[in-house]
Amino acid sequence: MDMMSQALLLAKKPHIIIATPGRLVDHLENTKGFSLRSLKFLVMDEADRILNMDFEVEVDKLLKVIPRERRTFLFSATMTKKVQKLQRASLQDPVKVEVSTKYQTVDQLRQYYIFIPLKFKDVYLVHLLNEMAGNSFMVFCSTCQNTVRTALLLRSLGLAAIPLNGQMTQNKRLAALTKFKAKSRSILISTDVASRGLDIPHVDVVINFDIPTHSKDYIHRVGRTARAGRSGLAITFVSQYDVELYQRIEHLIGKKLPLYKTEENQVMLLTTRVSEAQRMAKIDLKEILSNDKKGGKKRKGEGGEDDDMEGSTGIRKRIKFSKNNKKNKNKKKYGGGKK
Numbered sequence: 001m002d003m004m005s006q007a008l009l010l011a012k013k014p015h016i017i018i019a020t021p022g023r024l025v026d027h028l029e030n031t032k033g034f035s036l037r038s039l040k041f042l043v044m045d046e047a048d049r050i051l052n053m054d055f056e057v058e059v060d061k062l063l064k065v066i067p068r069e070r071r072t073f074l075f076s077a078t079m080t081k082k083v084q085k086l087q088r089a090s091l092q093d094p095v096k097v098e099v100s101t102k103y104q105t106v107d108q109l110r111q112y113y114i115f116i117p118l119k120f121k122d123v124y125l126v127h128l129l130n131e132m133a134g135n136s137f138m139v140f141c142s143t144c145q146n147t148v149r150t151a152l153l154l155r156s157l158g159l160a161a162i163p164l165n166g167q168m169t170q171n172k173r174l175a176a177l178t179k180f181k182a183k184s185r186s187i188l189i190s191t192d193v194a195s196r197g198l199d200i201p202h203v204d205v206v207i208n209f210d211i212p213t214h215s216k217d218y219i220h221r222v223g224r225t226a227r228a229g230r231s232g233l234a235i236t237f238v239s240q241y242d243v244e245l246y247q248r249i250e251h252l253i254g255k256k257l258p259l260y261k262t263e264e265n266q267v268m269l270l271t272t273r274v275s276e277a278q279r280m281a282k283i284d285l286k287e288i289l290s291n292d293k294k295g296g297k298k299r300k301g302e303g304g305e306d307d308d309m310e311g312s313t314g315i316r317k318r319i320k321f322s323k324n325n326k327k328n329k330n331k332k333k334y335g336g337g338k339k
């Protein structure tokens with residue numbers, strides 16, 4: 001929603017405002033007649049993130065203009081212990097309520113890791129997605145670009161993948177989520193922009209394709225599945241470069257995870273097809289990036305709904321299937337299909 005329509009809503013003096021810190025500050029500074037002087041309750045969801053450095057300027061501005069006399073609630077699955085950060089929320093007589101002193105994940109969540117060389121991550125991903133075809137997946141990557149690259153790669157293999165990252169416009173992000181929620185895409189490839197707060201009950205499997213650099217993000221990511229009593233599966237890819245980060249995660253959750261068993265021979269059968277897909281994804285990605293630079297003009301003949309691959313500046317990209325891929329598109333290619 002744009003600032004103007006929000007300003008109209010704010011003029012009606014709503015009792016509850018749900019906002020990101022940045023947008024709230026925007027309104028405080030630019031929307032006439034809007035103030036938070038009579039605020040009674042301040043709730044921070046995902047509080048550890050909001051109190052993080054990323055939001056420092058905004059949060060400090062907000063705290064300056066709201067009453068000191070108020071009740072403050074901080075919620076999160078992971079909480080900062082850093083006094084300095086908590087001080088910024090200027091709490092008086094705080095009470096801490098915890099479900100557990102350890103960062104626990106729910107029992108219905110089965111968690112595994114896979115230890116593989118970096119260069120085989122793609123082929124293992126394709127293997128897992130095929131082995132568990134029929135499920136809904138959230139695949140986490142560490143960069144926006146890798147979400148697009150991975151989605152391109154999977155789509156050139158006929159898999160229904162869609163990227164979601166912070167460089168996409170709000171509209172595009174919503175569109176991606178809608179498609180995933182409606183199950184018209186079964187694989188959502190995202191950055192940590194989707195690691196918190198999303199409540200999509202049908203997510204069966206979380207794959208940490210790139211290991212989270214902040215181990216607390218692990219808790220939030222895997223929490224996208226096994227929600228509200230359902231079961232779920234989480235698999236974390238650990239390459240030769242990730243061992244230390246992985247150990248930190250195990251330390252944080254207070255347990256050692258079992259190895260997810262795969263038949264290496266079977267996985268390696270996919271190598272040729274996956275390398276071809278990698279090559280195509282590379283070309284497609286290059287094209288998207290260079291189009292991005294040119295200012296995001298739509299190309300003739302491109303329209304309709306195939307705009308999943310939009311990059312940061314509104315580029316759409318059709319996935320070109322090679323003749324070979326087209327032919328095989330609807331076939332079950334890699335066998336499997338067991339849940």
Ligand SMILES: Nc1ncnc2c1ncn2[C@@H]1O[C@H](COP(=O)(O)OP(=O)(O)OP(=O)(O)O)[C@@H](O)[C@H]1O
Nearest residue numbers: 076077196197198199200201220223224227228229
């Ligand atoms: N008491 C309850 N009984 C049944 N369902 C519930 C109950 N509480 C929450 N739920 C459902 O569980 C799901 C998760 O709830 P919610 O999104 O509030 O969790 P959360 O702890 O904020 O998760 P996260 O912080 O990981 O985003 C929702 O679909 C919600 O409707």
